[in-house]
Amino acid sequence: MKKVLITLLVLAVAFSAFAGGTKEQAKKQAPSAEKKAEAPAPAPAKPAIKNPDTLVYATYGTIDTLDTAKAYDTASWTMLRTMYDTLVTYDGSATDKFVPVLATEVPTVANGGITNGGRTYRFKVRKGVKFHNGDTLTPEDIAYSIKRNMVLDVGGGPDWIWYYIFLGTYSSRDGKGNIVVDFKGIDKAVTTDGDYVVFNLKKPFPPLLGVVAGAWASASVYSKNYIVSNGGWDGTEATWKKYNNPKENTETMYDKECGTGPYKLDRWEKGVEMVVIRNDNYWGPEPALKKGIYKIVKEWSTRKLMLIQGDADIATVDPLYYPEMDKEKGLTVYRNLPTLNVGGINFNEKISTQDNQLIYSGKLDGEGIPGNFFADKDIRLAFIYSWDEQTFLKDIVNGHGMDPVTPIPFGLPYKDKSLKSRPFDKKKAEEHFKKAFGGKVWKNGFKVDLLYNSGNKVREASDKMLSENVMSLNPKFKINVRGVEWSEYVDMIRRRTMPIYFIGWAPDYPDPDNYVYPYMHSTGTYAGRAGYKNPEADKLIEEAGVELNPAKRKEMYYRLQQIWLDDAVGIINLQGVGNRYMKNWVKGAYYNPMQSSPFDLLPVLRKQY
Amino acid sequence: MVVVLFGVSLFVFAIMMIIPPGRRAAIYVTQEKITPDQMNAMIKKYGLDDPAPVQYVRWLKQILSGNFGYSVTASAPVIEGFKTYFPITLELVLYATPLIILVGIWLGTIGAVHKDKPLDHATRVFAIIGYSLPTFWLGLILLMIFYGYLGIFPPGYLSNKGKDILFSPAFKRYTYILTVDAVLNWRWNIFWDALYHLALPTINLILLNSALILRLMRSSMLEALGQDYIRTALAKGADKRTIYNIHARRNAMIPVITISGILFAGLLGGMVITETIFARDGIGLWMARAALQMDVPAIMFNVLFLGTVFVVFNLIVDVVYAYIDPRIRLA
Numbered sequence: 035m036k037k038v039l040i041t042l043l044v045l046a047v048a049f050s051a052f053a054g055g056t057k058e059q060a061k062k063q064a065p066s067a068e069k070k071a072e073a074p075a076p077a078p079a080k081p082a083i084k085n086p087d088t089l090v091y092a093t094y095g096t097i098d099t100l101d102t103a104k105a106y107d108t109a110s111w112t113m114l115r116t117m118y119d120t121l122v123t124y125d126g127s128a129t130d131k132f133v134p135v136l137a138t139e140v141p142t143v144a145n146g147g148i149t150n151g152g153r154t155y156r157f158k159v160r161k162g163v164k165f166h167n168g169d170t171l172t173p174e175d176i177a178y179s180i181k182r183n184m185v186l187d188v189g190g191g192p193d194w195i196w197y198y199i200f201l202g203t204y205s206s207r208d209g210k211g212n213i214v215v216d217f218k219g220i221d222k223a224v225t226t227d228g229d230y231v232v233f234n235l236k237k238p239f240p241p242l243l244g245v246v247a248g249a250w251a252s253a254s255v256y257s258k259n260y261i262v263s264n265g266g267w268d269g270t271e272a273t274w275k276k277y278n279n280p281k282e283n284t285e286t287m288y289d290k291e292c293g294t295g296p297y298k299l300d301r302w303e304k305g306v307e308m309v310v311i312r313n314d315n316y317w318g319p320e321p322a323l324k325k326g327i328y329k330i331v332k333e334w335s336t337r338k339l340m341l342i343q344g345d346a347d348i349a350t351v352d353p354l355y356y357p358e359m360d361k362e363k364g365l366t367v368y369r370n371l372p373t374l375n376v377g378g379i380n381f382n383e384k385i386s387t388q389d390n391q392l393i394y395s396g397k398l399d400g401e402g403i404p405g406n407f408f409a410d411k412d413i414r415l416a417f418i419y420s421w422d423e424q425t426f427l428k429d430i431v432n433g434h435g436m437d438p439v440t441p442i443p444f445g446l447p448y449k450d451k452s453l454k455s456r457p458f459d460k461k462k463a464e465e466h467f468k469k470a471f472g473g474k475v476w477k478n479g480f481k482v483d484l485l486y487n488s489g490n491k492v493r494e495a496s497d498k499m500l501s502e503n504v505m506s507l508n509p510k511f512k513i514n515v516r517g518v519e520w521s522e523y524v525d526m527i528r529r530r531t532m533p534i535y536f537i538g539w540a541p542d543y544p545d546p547d548n549y550v551y552p553y554m555h556s557t558g559t560y561a562g563r564a565g566y567k568n569p570e571a572d573k574l575i576e577e578a579g580v581e582l583n584p585a586k587r588k589e590m591y592y593r594l595q596q597i598w599l600d601d602a603v604g605i606i607n608l609q610g611v612g613n614r615y616m617k618n619w620v621k622g623a624y625y626n627p628m629q630s631s632p633f634d635l636l637p638v639l640r641k642q643y
Numbered sequence: 644m645v646v647v648l649f650g651v652s653l654f655v656f657a658i659m660m661i662i663p664p665g666r667r668a669a670i671y672v673t674q675e676k677i678t679p680d681q682m683n684a685m686i687k688k689y690g691l692d693d694p695a696p697v698q699y700v701r702w703l704k705q706i707l708s709g710n711f712g713y714s715v716t717a718s719a720p721v722i723e724g725f726k727t728y729f730p731i732t733l734e735l736v737l738y739a740t741p742l743i744i745l746v747g748i749w750l751g752t753i754g755a756v757h758k759d760k761p762l763d764h765a766t767r768v769f770a771i772i773g774y775s776l777p778t779f780w781l782g783l784i785l786l787m788i789f790y791g792y793l794g795i796f797p798p799g800y801l802s803n804k805g806k807d808i809l810f811s812p813a814f815k816r817y818t819y820i821l822t823v824d825a826v827l828n829w830r831w832n833i834f835w836d837a838l839y840h841l842a843l844p845t846i847n848l849i850l851l852n853s854a855l856i857l858r859l860m861r862s863s864m865l866e867a868l869g870q871d872y873i874r875t876a877l878a879k880g881a882d883k884r885t886i887y888n889i890h891a892r893r894n895a896m897i898p899v900i901t902i903s904g905i906l907f908a909g910l911l912g913g914m915v916i917t918e919t920i921f922a923r924d925g926i927g928l929w930m931a932r933a934a935l936q937m938d939v940p941a942i943m944f945n946v947l948f949l950g951t952v953f954v955v956f957n958l959i960v961d962v963v964y965a966y967i968d969p970r971i972r973l974a
Contacts, residue, residue, distance in 0.1 A: 085803060098673055098718060107673040189688060190672055190681050209680040211687050279688065282671065282713045283720065301810050304719040304727055305932075306924045309806075327803060332928075333919045335783050336798050339791045487675075521937045524672050525665030528682035537675055552676070559676050 083619045084344040087324040091633040092331045092346035101287035102251040103186035111251045112631040116310050118254035118293035121157050123247050127626050129544035132243050136160050152238030152582045156230045163317045165257040166298045173226040178258040180224045185274045192250040202236040217271040238580045241545030260292035296321045296637040322640035348616045348632045353434045368614040374627045376443050377538035378606040381408035384565030386530040392483040400478040414602040416466035420503040421605050422458040430495045438609040440595040441553040442546045448591035479510020485535040488517035493536040546591045547579045571597050644954050651950045656699050664691035667937050670715045712940030716932040721944045730819035732925030736910045739848040744903050747856020755864035773854030782847050782920035796843040798922035805836040844921040863895040904960035912949045
């Protein structure tokens with residue numbers, strides 16, 4: 035036994051000796067903390083900057099792919115932003131002002147860049163720019179990049195936007211997966227003309243520059259030569275169908291890159307971390323930091339400790355943890371940053387009744403609801419009056435959100451700020467429940483499931499608050515709040531079985547069109563799912579989407595916002611407002627709501643006191 | 644073994660097929676913006692609505708040609724995911740399991756030899772604490788004390804600088820087990836770096852898992868100490884240390900060996916929480932993610948792999964029995 039003890043002792047000493055360097059740091063920090071307590075004492079010594087030439091970002095989003103034709107998640111796009119350039123980008127914090135990147139100037143009507151009534155955009159391409167493999171950028175690379183993304187058109191990916199802009203459709207395929215577009219349409223979408231690349235739009239699309247600025251990765255520019263030599267689409271009509279809608283990981287660029295951006299891919303440990311290194315041949319300003327590490331750390335406590343210890347420079351902090359992080363020292367906090375993400379509770383006016391256990395009996399007999407339950411406006415109004423927005427903002431999101439009232443968030447043009455949400459009013463809620471279905475709802479009661487995706491505490495608490503408020507009106511009202519796993523949730527979307535549910539929207543481009551279309555157009559993602567249809571709204575959305583006159587657009591979007599309230603389409607209750615926590619040695623940060631991850635700023639950040 | 648694995652694969656696949664195609668297609672969806680039409684197209688694309696036997700035969704053909712499919716949760720082909728995650732788990736298990744067994748046997752022996760004395764009570768307290776502490780809580784406490792307060796033993800499996808060396812062309816990956824490869828590459832800084840990152844999760848596993856071995860060893864040892872041949876030897880005045888350590892302990896170890904084999908195999912797939920807290924992306928964490936997100940190729944591969952591990956370990960345990968107890972060999 036003695037031998038064992040001695041061995042353990044020796045091991046402990048060895049470990050302590052090995053850990054000496056780090057302990058030394060801890061010792062150095064301790065006196066500074068003591069000094070802080072003494073009022074007029076000199077400023078405490080600042081701890082040494084860890085990894086001074088590297089930015090470490092600890093977060094939880096898994097990177098899906100590096101192929102810009104497929105990447106449609108924040109994590110992938112965050113990484114791609116550092117490796118790829120776009121023709122133009124957002125001007126600092128602005129979402130409606132742009133600066134040239136691979137273009138030499140931002141096209142406008144005044145400089146002749148926008149012609150043909152807003153249907154043609156000409157970008158003069160910067161010369162002398164090199165891709166990471168040494169190829170020189172040409173206008174053909176840019177045209178190829180957009181066209182290849184259209185050719186791939188990965189199901190559920192971001193490429194619908196190009197089809198919408200250039201062909202007026204949403205996909206190259208029909209609902210059964212058959213290809214329904216002609217290659218000529220794709221080929222004509224983006225053409226070259228000497229030093230210029232020309233975008234030929236189907237109809238005017240005012241937010242085009244917001245899309246080109248890289249709301250999603252599909253606006254990134256890559257080397258045609260690199261892709262073709264790696265077995266990718268060769269740019270011809272003969273082969274395009276072969277590359278359409280590839281299966282997982284068969285997209286040519288899923289684990290490689292060839293952009294012109296300030297950073298290059300160093301390594302990708304799938305599900306663990308991705309490392310990018312500085313592109314020393316970058317044509318633009320040289321980034322200060324040599325390396326960036328995107329580290330996946332799922333557990334919050336571990337992420338927090340890494341940030342405090344300085345092993346992470348920036349960490350993802352969910353709003354739930356803001357109060358505990360606010361007590362920590364050595365951090366720079368950027369507070370109350372308004373996002374362009376909105377969320378709320380949607381009503382399904384055409385619930386599928388087939389094998390649908392969420393609506394129980396499927397009848398208005400007190401033990402279920404019929405498929406058209408939410409088609410009755412009085413029901414929708416009753417739920418809306420049962421919603422307590424003030425309590426939600428104060429107690430559930432702890433002040434980290436605002437009431438956007440309509441789907442168009444604050445911060446975008448054409449937001450009607452004069453509109454107000456309906457107040458929390460139980461009396462009015464009761465009145466509408468009594469009117470609904472000729473009084474049957476009040477007499478018989480109902481039973482339904484109210485859903486949220488498991489793990490989302492805000493959505494869970496919101497659903498519970500709403501259900502309790504509704505149930506308090508009549509003991510015959512029964513609402514089960516239920517969390518569902520992602521797979522179940524997605525399946526319910528497909529089967530259109532969800533009667534009422536919390537859902538959010540993050541923008542594809544910063545324009546009201548990208549909000550009113552999904553929420554209010556009868557073929558929009560959410561309105562289509564919910565069976566909402568108002569011909570006037572459809573017409574206004576279509577017209578506003580192509581209108582170039584700002585005054586006319588404003589009028590149309592204002593009207594649409596009024597329709598949202600008049601029709602009681604849903605409860606849009608949250609526009610996120612977030613904080614960012616960084617080590618106080620990270621400098622140069624700013625905030626743009628279209629760049630939702632702080633890692634996007636890698637090229638402009640530096641580490642210093 | 645092949646029959647067992649075939650049966651396991653058939654069983655697991657049948658269970659997976661009970662889950663509707665729409666839920667299995669969810670693994671390919673990254674946004675809630677998806678439309679019902681896009682979902683239906685996704686089901687068609689991956690043949691998720693084909694009859695179950697058709698899907699099973701397709702999967703079987705695939706794996707017989709060495710293609711285990713693509714794991715969305717690993718963002719890589721299944722085999723590549725396995726190569727990434729398994730060595731991280733294996734390394735931790737290789738270090739932790741012998742220590743768990745040694746600590747368990749050692750403390751169990753002490754408890755039995757000093758039955759109802761303070762040392763026995765102390766081992767009992769240790770065992771109860773080990774049994775009752777939630778893995779999650781203990782892991783976090785260890786991390787907070789050592790990393791958060793003392794600034795030592797960081798999470799992850801290697802430092803950033805260590806990883807630069809690990810992924811450089813100069814570093815050859817012979818076994819994919821870091822400490823072993825570090826020695827083979829004669830990179831002692833990587834060896835110590837890896838060991839430094841192994842310390843906390845290993846301690847965590849020892850504290851949690853040695854309790855079982857300890858209790859088993861104690862009761863088994865007590866039974867052995869009550870045997871006639873031990874009492875005879877003690878009565879004859881033979882050396883106590885020899886009696887306890889050689890005669891009694893050897894016979895008391897049979898049940899411990901059984902449990903140790905199961906423990907080793909179990910740890911290979913069941914360290915989800917330890918891996919989460921210490922940010923060591925191993926196979927347990929991968930399996931948990933795969934199960935939650937219905938990543939069928941990853942689930943099927945890991946089930947087959949763990950099935951193989953259990954079968955092999957049962958075989959090893961049987962062989963070790965025979966080595967320890969000649970009566971089994973003779974029978």
